[in-house]
Amino acid sequence: MSSEETFDVIVVGAGCLGVASAFYLQKNSPDKRILLIDRTLAAGQANTAMSAAAVRNMFASSTNQLLTDTSIKYFEYVQKELGYDLFFEKTGYLWLLSDEQFNHESVKTWMERMDKSGISYKVYNKKELKEMIPGLNVDFSGDEEAELMNLQEVSYGLFGADCGVLDPTRLVEYYFEEFKKMSHVKPRFGVEVEKLLLEADPKLDLPGEPYVWQKKKVNGVITNKGTLRADVVVLAVGAWTNQLLDPIGIDSMTKGKKRQLFVIHAEDKKELLELLDVKGFNELNCIPFTILPSAGVYFRPQLQERGFWIGCGDKVGRAYKYIQTDEDMVPESAYYENNMYPVLSKYFPAFQSTRPVNSWAGGYNYSPDRIPFVYLECGVLVVNGASGSGIMKADALGRIADAVYRKEAEAELFGGKKIPSSTLSIKDRNVEVESVII
Ligand SMILES: Cc1cc2nc3c(=O)[nH]c(=O)nc-3n(C[C@H](O)[C@H](O)[C@H](O)COP(=O)(O)OP(=O)(O)OC[C@H]3O[C@@H](n4cnc5c(N)ncnc54)[C@H](O)[C@@H]3O)c2cc1C
Structure with a gap:
């Protein structure tokens, strides 16, 4: 691996949210070179594998209802129509x-x-x-x-x-295998992001930049295997988000x-x-x-x-x-x-x-309102804050991450329902507080 490879997108984190995002990004931008990386040795090994993997559309907020109801219907479609067994049991x-x-x-x-x-x-x-x-x-x-x-x-x-339960490993495998079929770049494991590569935008190559008066952008990741560059870094590292966002001064609020x-x-x-x-x-x-x-x-x-x-x-x-x-x-x-x-x-x-x-x-x-976050800030597209229910929202969040990447005003969820792409952002957040959390 050269120390400064360049991609269109790097997706950090191969849990359910990372693989679903990678899948929709690649599906809708077939020419883009999208690299999926994780520090573990396979996809879905962290919290996704630890979950109870129960799925429910019974939420109090209409946002969570929409995210889960459409995701669950997609899981059913994958199992029944595509014949890929997710061990989804109602x-x-x-x-x-x-x-x-x-x-x-x-x-x-x-x-x-x-x-x-x-x-x-x-x-x-x-x-x-x-x-x-x-x-x-x-x-x-x-x-x-x-x-x-x-x-x-x-x-x-x-x-x-x-509502019901499924096998989170099978769910991850589904998105991961489908992503691999379309992808131009082989996913990499055992790659740990140590830091996000925050640079001046544009770079003036001055010593010590970026300065306060410069615009800044994350142009890639510094990993244990070298520096990887990309136009956009998708951060789907769940419970580890703050370790990467805090050092560059972005408050994940999770x-x-x-x-x-x-x-x-x-x-x-x-x-x-x-x-x-x-x-x-x-x-x-x-x-x-x-x-x-x-x-x-x-x-x-x-x-x-x-x-x-x-x-x-x-x-x-x-x-x-x-x-x-x-x-x-x-x-x-x-x-x-x-x-x-x-x-x-x-x-x-x-x-x-x-x-x-x-x-x-x-x-x-x-997240503070128990509704997930999806937003693009300074070159980082954050998908997190699932608040204990990321498996059941994975499909919708992957689609929204893709819509945010493509700068679409709306994301189309399974079954044709639409949601403004900014709904889950920090700046233009438009959600009710979720009260039914476990
Ligand atoms: C006990 C328990 C029960 C749960 N029950 C349910 C349930 O019933 N239903 C449900 O929907 N949800 C449930 N959840 C929540 C669900 O597991 C999460 O919402 C979901 O897994 C989040 O997915 P993710 O992809 O963000 O996170 P993860 O699966 O944790 O993926 C994040 C990935 O990022 C990688 N990573 C982190 N830092 C770095 C780095 N620096 N460099 C490279 N890679 C990195 C990790 O290795 C990991 O693979 C439960 C969780 C727990 C712990």
Whole structure:
């Protein structure tokens, strides 16, 4: 590799957002030389691989509804029409809500906005829920422990049948393989960007430039394998964005937070097998992806493994943090035992005495309004801030990144729906705050 190769575009980061962006950029600019790089040894190895890979269109903001609904429909199209199996299973999403939560203004707004956008959902009452999921504890009366733990009793279920789970590795492979078929340049792995190459625009070749009075532009990346130049650098590095943008004085406005998943196998535990195999919600005859009313605890059914992945979208208490070291990615067994397990086993006693057989951790990349960012500034096209739901928005974000690159006023999403390309920018942002985050 020469030390100063030049490309039209360099896409940094081969997670789901990087590969989807690379795919649409190359598809719509077939002559451009687009290089995709990542510091890991293959595509989709970082947070994309750590995710629960659940996909839902049930958001409160119309922007997130649009990003996810069109992406999910595209995933279905890839699987059904193109015959590329993403292991997309329509398990549905089930929010278990207390009376207070269900009658809260924010849930009313959430449902109203879904009605307006044509997102289908169904409301179950307590009796119906108990009939369908006999293993669900809907009665906390007299339970002092539940009271001490601030657990809210389940009164309603909000169910979205069009939601589900998929295999994030297959999703990345799909975009990556399709990108490679069109690309003029072989993607490179084991290439770590150490710095963005910020230069004066135009360069006057003065010592120490760029000066404050000069315009500036990122003209490439400085990597462990040498300097690579490009007209535009697409930055799709998720939870690591600040490490590259902070040093050049661009505020990404995003923050990282550690998230963990713990795997419980049903094995021969009758109650867990019965919970996994509840009927009536979907054609798979399984429990949906389920969110408990309290403490942010949720689980994903894992049908191949005959088990559950348990996660938690905790709020106050856990620090926002750059994901920097490998240690930041180590799951903590005490987090399951002392935090998630007591909550989980109160609502679903079938989990009593269970121990995880596997666990892992990754980083969320939160934006202030929990809506992603896509914008071009000083030669860097940033795609980030997915706020814990980047898999389910990957297709739409890839298309918007491409529209921003081509300076199109609007991006066309799957199914022909359009969105102004500036909607997700920092400067001309036009979004509602998302309240339904996990
Ligand atoms: C526990 C957990 C559960 C989740 N559950 C869900 C879910 O159910 N549904 C959902 O939609 N989302 C979920 N998410 C969020 C989802 O994983 C992310 O939103 C998504 O993966 C973001 O994609 P990305 O491409 O931005 O990030 P990543 O997959 O992290 O990709 C970024 C890439 O950039 C590379 N990189 C970083 N820095 C550099 C550098 N300096 N040089 C070169 N390469 C670099 C990394 O190696 C990495 O491959 C979850 C995340 C976690 C951690």
